[in-house]
Amino acid sequence: MDGLGKVIFIGAGPGDPGLVSYKAIRRIKTADVIIYDRLVNPILLQLSKPECELIYVGKNPDVKYKAQDEINRIINEKVALGLTVARLKGGDPGIFGRLSEEVDSLNGQYPFEVIPGITSASAAALYSGFPLTDRAHAPHVTFSTGHLQKDSLKEIDFQALAKGGTLALYMGMKALPEIVSVLSKNMEASLKVAVIGNASYGYQKTVIGDLSTINDLVIEHKVSHPAMIIIGDVVKVRDGLSWYEKLPEFGQRKLIISSAQLDKESIFEMYDQGGFYYAIDCLDDETIQNKYKAIHEEILSIHGFDEVITDSLETIAKLETRFKIKNHPSKIKINESLDK
Secondary structure (H helix, E strand, C coil), rough: CCCCCEEEEECCCCCCCCHHHHHHHHHHCCCHHHHHHHCCCHHHHHCCCCCCEECCEEEECCCCCCHHHHHHHHHHHCCCCEEEEEEEEEEECCCCCCCCHHCCCCCCCCCEEEEEECCCCHHHHHCCCCCCCCCCCEEEEEECCEEECCCCCCCCHHHCCCHHHHHHHHCCCCHHHHHHHCCCHHCCCCCCEEEEEECCCCEEEEEECCCHHHHHHHHCCCCCCCCEEEECCCHHHCCCCCCCCCCCCCCEEEEEEECCCCCCCCCCHHHHHHEEEEEEECCCCCCHHHHHHHHHHHHHHHHCCCEEEEEEHHHHHHHHHHHCCCCCEEEEEECCCCCC
16 A cells, blocks of 8 residues: 555544654654544644645534535545544544544545544543542443433433443534433432533533532533533542643633744643643744634634733734734743743
């Protein structure tokens, strides 16, 4: 198969870029094309080489940006050119990631590899302060999708719950009221439920309730997708704030900007403090700015940053010339040694 392109299906994990495997990072750095989903932390894309083409095929529960057939077509079109194609997916590509459909679309013509990622259920539970299984509460866990099909809920594994297991539902926020209604007809109202939005990001939200209260709690705390719904007694293990929510910068959002090139992996390390961090660098490089323009604009439009860390006030002026900032941060920190 010498000379042929190759497709690498990569699990980008749940959000915290520090959870991405070393192998995944190596492949992202060498890919010719990266085809990525909505749930991928965009800071990972900045590891790509300058000439790498970025193609967004994101989906959300309400609007499909690209149909699956179109995604398959794009993958095949690029790999047929002899390129190394990284198909970057949130979480783990083999858990509700439609991996087999994309692999099958290659028809055995091109080599491929799959790099697992940390799935959202695991990260959501652990970053919220409880495991998915526990000797005292849950001997097993079931992964399922909360999507509605033909106006009826997919079969819920009541047997697993009745035997003391944990049920982890992906993509279920839109159908949460129906899920609760179906469960309430079969289970005790006191059954514990956790809903975790934006797991492993600094703006993660965790609400804990039971079948009688969880709908109201989700509305009250404004938890929206992407979110995991985790049901079962194992949720009781959580005791107050989780280790993650106790990190010093949890809840903070920081923008790091520089005219020079930044070491992106040092940005990854910042996530260890519990916040959300995004970098915009090489502000004088038109090629780089054009490559990431749409991504930068989206980040700046949806995030109000608490602090800007920059190498100079002049750099902030350059940023404001290029982009509109939704909410000007109240704090600006000058760090002249930001660049490599």
